[in-house]
Amino acid sequence: xxxxxxxxxxxxxxxxxxxxxxxxxxxxxxxxxxxxxxxxxxxxxxxxxxxxxxxxxxxxxxxxxxxxxxxxxxxxxxxxxxxxxxxxxxxxxxxxxxxxxxxxxxxxxxxxxxxxxxxxxxxxxxxxxxxxxxxxxxxxxxxxxxxxxxxxxxxxxxxxxxxxxxxxxxxxxxxxxxxxxxxxxxxxxxxxxxxxxxxxxxxxxxxxxxxxxxxxxxxxxxxxxxxxxxxxxxxxxxxxx
Amino acid sequence: xxxxxxxxxxxxxxxxxxxxxxxxxxxxxxxxxxxxxxxxxxxxxxxxxxxxxxxxxxxxxxxxxxxxxxxxxxxxxxxxxxxxxxxxxxxxxxxxxxxxxxxxxxxxxxxxxxxxxxxxxxxxxxxxxxxxxxxxxxxxxxxxxxxxxxxxxxxxxxxxxxxxxxxxxxxxxxxxxxxxxxxxxxxxxxxxxxxxxxxxxxxxxxxxxxxxxxxxxxxxxxxxxxxxxxxxxxxxxxxxxxxx
Numbered sequence: 001x002x003x004x005x006x007x008x009x010x011x012x013x014x015x016x017x018x019x020x021x022x023x024x025x026x027x028x029x030x031x032x033x034x035x036x037x038x039x040x041x042x043x044x045x046x047x048x049x050x051x052x053x054x055x056x057x058x059x060x061x062x063x064x065x066x067x068x069x070x071x072x073x074x075x076x077x078x079x080x081x082x083x084x085x086x087x088x089x090x091x092x093x094x095x096x097x098x099x100x101x102x103x104x105x106x107x108x109x110x111x112x113x114x115x116x117x118x119x120x121x122x123x124x125x126x127x128x129x130x131x132x133x134x135x136x137x138x139x140x141x142x143x144x145x146x147x148x149x150x151x152x153x154x155x156x157x158x159x160x161x162x163x164x165x166x167x168x169x170x171x172x173x174x175x176x177x178x179x180x181x182x183x184x185x186x187x188x189x190x191x192x193x194x195x196x197x198x199x200x201x202x203x204x205x206x207x208x209x210x211x212x213x214x215x216x217x218x219x220x221x222x223x224x225x226x227x228x229x230x231x232x233x234x235x236x237x238x239x240x241x
Numbered sequence: 242x243x244x245x246x247x248x249x250x251x252x253x254x255x256x257x258x259x260x261x262x263x264x265x266x267x268x269x270x271x272x273x274x275x276x277x278x279x280x281x282x283x284x285x286x287x288x289x290x291x292x293x294x295x296x297x298x299x300x301x302x303x304x305x306x307x308x309x310x311x312x313x314x315x316x317x318x319x320x321x322x323x324x325x326x327x328x329x330x331x332x333x334x335x336x337x338x339x340x341x342x343x344x345x346x347x348x349x350x351x352x353x354x355x356x357x358x359x360x361x362x363x364x365x366x367x368x369x370x371x372x373x374x375x376x377x378x379x380x381x382x383x384x385x386x387x388x389x390x391x392x393x394x395x396x397x398x399x400x401x402x403x404x405x406x407x408x409x410x411x412x413x414x415x416x417x418x419x420x421x422x423x424x425x426x427x428x429x430x431x432x433x434x435x436x437x438x439x440x441x442x443x444x445x446x447x448x449x450x451x452x453x454x455x456x457x458x459x460x461x462x463x464x465x466x467x468x469x470x471x472x473x474x475x476x477x478x479x480x481x482x483x484x485x
Contacts, residue, residue: 134327134328134330135332137324137326138330139332140293140319141291142348142392142396143317143320143349143396144343144344144347145316152343153332157334233333233334233376234376235375235377235379235380236334
């Protein structure tokens with residue numbers, strides 16, 4: 001393997017191929033992190049809605065989850081990019097196609113964020129529902145209202161319980177961000193493919209891309225472990241201490 | 242007027258009736274022990290008092306407020322009624338002091354300092370002031386249950402409900418919890434206790450309610466109950482738990 005080509009000036013545009021790689025990393029991180037913000041906040045709200053017994057909260061959240069997790073991510077990506085601008089009010093559609101900056105980027109963020117939200121919602125729901133009913137009873141018995149019970153008991157404990165599966169989801173969002181190349185986001189995988197086409201260094205460039213993905217995801221794993229350690233409940237079963 | 246008044250309370254889970262026409266009352270300062278075989282509806286009955294279990298027919302008046310009434314502010318009512326559970330149900334992610342402070346601050350609107358002062362006084366009273374900064378998972382069952390009692394008392398309740406407070410404890414920890422309960426009873430706290438601790442009933446109860454299959458079979462003064470319970474079912478039950 002020879003990675004020397006990376007420092008050579010790229011075939012088109014300025015800079016070297018290494019600059020292309022860094023640009024790809026930047027877009028991978030941007031798409032993933034922006035999508036995660038949507039996935040985590042929307043997913044949390046939906047997850048909580050699914051745990052309530054109020055039908056007008058529960059039903060829409062259930063419908064959302066079933067819709068978004070049952071359609072392939074790739075299809076959702078295409079829908080956000082090609083279909084949504086056609087079905088929204090005309091002025092908005094025109095703006096999305098012509099005026100909006102970085103339409104591929106935002107389509108990818110929305111598609112990935114809304115898709116992952118359905119998965120986060122299920123995890124938040126399962127975390128909350130794994131807390132014994134007696135806990136809710138005890139909290140209610142002290143006079144707390146149901147929203148207060150969520151705020152002070154169900155959410156803090158529920159999130160702690162689902163840190164491991166949420167970590168997986170957070171990792172998956174970085175890996176799934178590569179699907180954004182299909183609508184033209186020049187993220188890491190797209191850049192690797194382009195570089196491979198220009199240089200025929202397919203083996204090297206995809207090895208590099210692989211290493212970069214692993215480094216990113218390992219960093220996420222370490223961060224989440226730090227978080228888990230920080231919020232560990234002393235003496236609580238399953239926290240190992 | 243009685244502090245807690247059940248009138249013809251019935252409750253169904255689907256077609257299964259868990260409470261059948263239950264009528265009884267608890268006067269201010271009275272200590273009532275509710276006993277009976279498992280599945281007889283004891284826990285369900287006392288969880289009706291603070292609205293944790295809804296019921297379908299009858300009326301239940303607590304401190305002059307109707308629990309079943311949709312306009313009743315349940316959180317406000319619950320804040321005045323302390324409850325202790327079989328499995329302690331302390332909040333695992335909060336230390337002992339925070340467990341005691343939470344509702345004081347969030348429900349009663351006390352300041353953190355005032356709440357902490359109250360909490361520390363109660364922890365001293367149940368003998369756990371040295372554990373004020375520990376988490377529930379670091380305490381024994383008996384200690385956790387005493388914290389749970391202190392948590393309920395921190396709200397200055399007008400009555401206390403106990404749902405099998407010693408059933409999940411190792412035998413040697415039962416007494417430390419019962420001692421706290423006896424002390425409370427002797428101070429004149431209104432108490433409704435689901436328990437099989439007949440020693441406790443003998444010592445401090447005013448009345449004993451015996452339930453079977455959702456019905457109140459026996460509702461008698463302590464001496465009558467232990468002397469000559471009228472129903473055969475209650476006699477059987479007593480003979481089983483008293484002589485083993």
